[in-house]
Amino acid sequence: MAPKVLISDELSDAAVQIFRDRGIEVDFQPKLGKDKEKLAEIIGNYDGLAIRSATKVTAALLEKATNLKVVGRAGIGVDNVDREAASKKGVIVMNTPFGNMITTAEHAIAMMFAVARQIPEASASTHAGKWEKSKFMGVELTAKTLGVIGAGNIGGIVCDRAKGLKMKVVAYDPFLSEEKAEKMGVEKVELDELLARADFITLHVPLTDSTRNILSKENLEKTKPGVRIINCARGGLVDEAALAEMLKSGRVAGAAFDVFSVEPATENPLFGLPNVVCTPHLGASTTEAQENVALQVAEQMANYLLDGAVENALNMPSMTAEEAKVMGPWVKLAEYLGGFIGQMTDEPIKAINITYDGVASKMNLKALDCAVVAGIMQKANPDVNMVSAPVIAKERGVQISTTTQDKSGVFDGYVKVTVVTEARERSIAGTVFSDGKPRFIQIKGINVDAEVGQHMLYTTNKDVPGIIGKLGTLLGDNKVNVANFTLGRSAAGGEAIAIAYLDEALDPKVVAELEKTGLFQQVKPLEFTVA
Numbered sequence: 001m002a003p004k005v006l007i008s009d010e011l012s013d014a015a016v017q018i019f020r021d022r023g024i025e026v027d028f029q030p031k032l033g034k035d036k037e038k039l040a041e042i043i044g045n046y047d048g049l050a051i052r053s054a055t056k057v058t059a060a061l062l063e064k065a066t067n068l069k070v071v072g073r074a075g076i077g078v079d080n081v082d083r084e085a086a087s088k089k090g091v092i093v094m095n096t097p098f099g100n101m102i103t104t105a106e107h108a109i110a111m112m113f114a115v116a117r118q119i120p121e122a123s124a125s126t127h128a129g130k131w132e133k134s135k136f137m138g139v140e141l142t143a144k145t146l147g148v149i150g151a152g153n154i155g156g157i158v159c160d161r162a163k164g165l166k167m168k169v170v171a172y173d174p175f176l177s178e179e180k181a182e183k184m185g186v187e188k189v190e191l192d193e194l195l196a197r198a199d200f201i202t203l204h205v206p207l208t209d210s211t212r213n214i215l216s217k218e219n220l221e222k223t224k225p226g227v228r229i230i231n232c233a234r235g236g237l238v239d240e241a242a243l244a245e246m247l248k249s250g251r252v253a254g255a256a257f258d259v260f261s262v263e264p265a266t267e268n269p270l271f272g273l274p275n276v277v278c279t280p281h282l283g284a285s286t287t288e289a290q291e292n293v294a295l296q297v298a299e300q301m302a303n304y305l306l307d308g309a310v311e312n313a314l315n316m317p318s319m320t321a322e323e324a325k326v327m328g329p330w331v332k333l334a335e336y337l338g339g340f341i342g343q344m345t346d347e348p349i350k351a352i353n354i355t356y357d358g359v360a361s362k363m364n365l366k367a368l369d370c371a372v373v374a375g376i377m378q379k380a381n382p383d384v385n386m387v388s389a390p391v392i393a394k395e396r397g398v399q400i401s402t403t404t405q406d407k408s409g410v411f412d413g414y415v416k417v418t419v420v421t422e423a424r425e426r427s428i429a430g431t432v433f434s435d436g437k438p439r440f441i442q443i444k445g446i447n448v449d450a451e452v453g454q455h456m457l458y459t460t461n462k463d464v465p466g467i468i469g470k471l472g473t474l475l476g477d478n479k480v481n482v483a484n485f486t487l488g489r490s491a492a493g494g495e496a497i498a499i500a501y502l503d504e505a506l507d508p509k510v511v512a513e514l515e516k517t518g519l520f521q522q523v524k525p526l527e528f529t530v531a
Contacts, residue, residue: 003069003305004045008033009052011074015294022302024048040064048072048301051080059085070094070304072297075284078314084529087315094300094312098153099293100284105157107283108202108232109165111256114277115228116141116200118254121275139199139253142166147198149214150233151176151186152381152392155204159186170194173396174348175380180397195222200230206381207234217242220252228254232283235261244269247276258283317367327363330415333430333438334368336452336528337417338375340428340440343526344458345376351399351420352376358413360431361404369402372417414441446497448488453501456526459514463489463496467519471498474517478510495521 004025007016011030019026027046032039033055043049044066051057052074062068062085071081073095086093114120117138125132146162148155151173159169169186172194181188191214194201201223205211215229215238223229229252231238240261246252247270256277260268263281270276284290303309310316317331354372356365374389384392393400407413416429429442440450444460457475461467468487475482481503489496506525514523 003047005048005050005301005305006032006043006046007050008039008055009050009074011050011052011298012291012294014291015050015074015298018295018298019302022306024302024305036061043068048305050074050297050301053077053080055080057081057086062086062089062091065089065091070301072301074290074293074297075100083315092304092310092316093314094297094304094310095314096293096296096300097312099296100286100289101153101157103286103289104232104283105154105161106286107258107279108154108158108204108230109161111230111232111258111277111279112141112146112200112202112228115230115254115256115275118275120277141200143168144199145170145197147172147194147201148186149173149191149194149201149203150205151181151184152204152395154233155202156184156395158202158204159184167200170197174346175377175393175396175398177348177350177397180395183397191219192222195219196224198224198227200228202230203233203237205233205237207236208380208382210380212236213239215239215243220246223252225251226253228252228256230256232256232258235259235263235265241269244273247273317371323364323367327367329432329436329438330360330363330368331371333432334371334415334417335375336438336440337415337428337430338372339378339528340375340443340526341417341419341426342376342379344426344524345419345421347421347423348396349376349398349419349421351401352393353401353403353418353420355403355405355416355418355429356413357405357409357416358407358411360413360415361406365402365404368415369400372415373400376417376419411441416442443488443497444495446488446490446495448486448497448499450486450499451501452528452530453483454528454530455502455505456528457500457502457506458522458524458526459498459500459520460522461496461498461520463491463493467496468498470517470519471500471514474514475500475502475510478507478513480504480506480510 002023002025005019007028009030016026016028040061043061043064047067048070049068050072057071059082068091070092076095076097078095081093083093118136122136145168148159148169148171151159151171162169163185170189171186172189172191176188178188217239220242243255254275257270258279259281300311354369370390373393374384377384377389411431414429414431418425418427430438430440432438438452440448482500483503484501486499511523511525514520
């Protein structure tokens with residue numbers, strides 16, 4: 001029986017035809033995504049669901065999706081899909097991360113021109129029959145300094161276009177290496193320097209815990225007087241209320257926003273202010289981009305439903321159906337190893353070295369590589385998937401190398417991951433036990449036997465009596481319940497590590513209290529999604 005796909009949002013006719021040409025039955029109901037009840041009634045009839053942003057794929061909907069195998073999002077953002085619920089149901093979630101890069105970058109450049117020359121206000125004035133030529137004095141872009149926050153796919157295109165406009169480009173991106181910056185023809189700087197030097201600032205980062213409010217009131221006060229700020233990335237990156245006050249005072253000369261902290265944005269502190277250009281999240285809204293992502297998602301879903309090929313999946317690596325049966329636990333191990341090091345590493349990563357030993361060396365190493373790199377980079381960009389992660393790492397100049405070797409120890413096989421930064425090297429190794437559960441077996445060269453927990457606290461200290469007791473006491477005093485401890489040390493009196501398994505995420509205040517004791521060289525809470 002031919003697979004059946006439901007398209008519940010607007011998709012191009014050409015995309016619909018791709019499914020039909022491949023022998024897949026298609027039900028094209030582009031308005032259905034807004035009718036939650038009707039969608040829930042019929043979703044159980046389909047193997048695939050192709051969507052844009054209107055359809056909400058919730059845990060409740062997935063419970064009704066008894067036959068669903070894949071959700072394909074035509075676009076990059078998957079905020080409307082419950083990925084955790086989809087993973088638990090065995091439903092693959094795909095997106096199209098590269099289809100609208102140029103379009104979004106061009107919109108940022110267009111917004112920069114618009115705010116530099118006050119084009120929307122001048123247009124409205126002229127349409128009103130006024131001739132206020134002296135009122136709309138603008139500034140040139142030539143020879144100005146553009147500060148780019150986030151020099152990945154879209155940010156990199158903006159850098160390239162800005163250089164063509166003869167602008168001086170400085171970039172802040174923790175994953176951008178000096179070598180890659182030099183190749184791009186931009187100057188890599190820290191955030192404070194960018195804020196102080198830039199005449200225009202444009203943001204091109206995802207919304208994460210580390211980027212949320214990156215242009216806070218405090219950071220906005222560090223900007224160059226007369227700066228103009230463009231945000232075509234994500235709402236929530238800028239303190240909109242603080243920016244509004246600085247626009248009113250003249251401290252900031254202008255702003256151009258395509259995204260807002262609350263959308264749809266029917267009211268906002270920026271609305272109605274002079275020299276503020278606002279558009280309704282149009283970054284990806286061009287004919288070409290919409291066609292590209294629609295065609296791409298149709299091809300990806302057809303390839304999976306007919307051939308078992310996985311492309312641009314957010315919750316599964318690229319691999320064949322046969323490989324998935326054997327590799328599943330090893331893929332999770334690779335993700336956990338990368339996630340451990342990613343959460344431990346705050347400075348820019350220059351290289352990622354992966355060693356595969358024994359049975360691990362005979363597997364689909366590309367899929368395992370992708371899982372490791374995705375795990376490392378998801379701290380900075382939760383939208384990274386196992387296909388796009390190596391591309392993003394390469395764009396940032398991160399060198400990825402792999403080594404294979406025959407069985408060399410007591411385990412049938414293991415994976416060891418080492419990251420290299422300017423300051424240090426950090427490594428961790430793990431294996432899959434006979435019960436199919438991934439385990440950490442070595443951290444910083446110290447042998448351990450550590451399960452993966454949802455909430456973990458990692459500490460290092462000098463191996464002297466009483467440290468673990470004091471750690472337990474401090475946690476207990478703060479009403480933190482410890483389910484288990486794993487300990488390891490290099491030698492008596494040497495370096496020691498401890499991993500505490502907690503019932504819930506650790507309050508940052510407790511971390512600060514532990515650090516203040518002076519007992520620990522490192523205190524790091526770690527979070528993992530454990531199936």
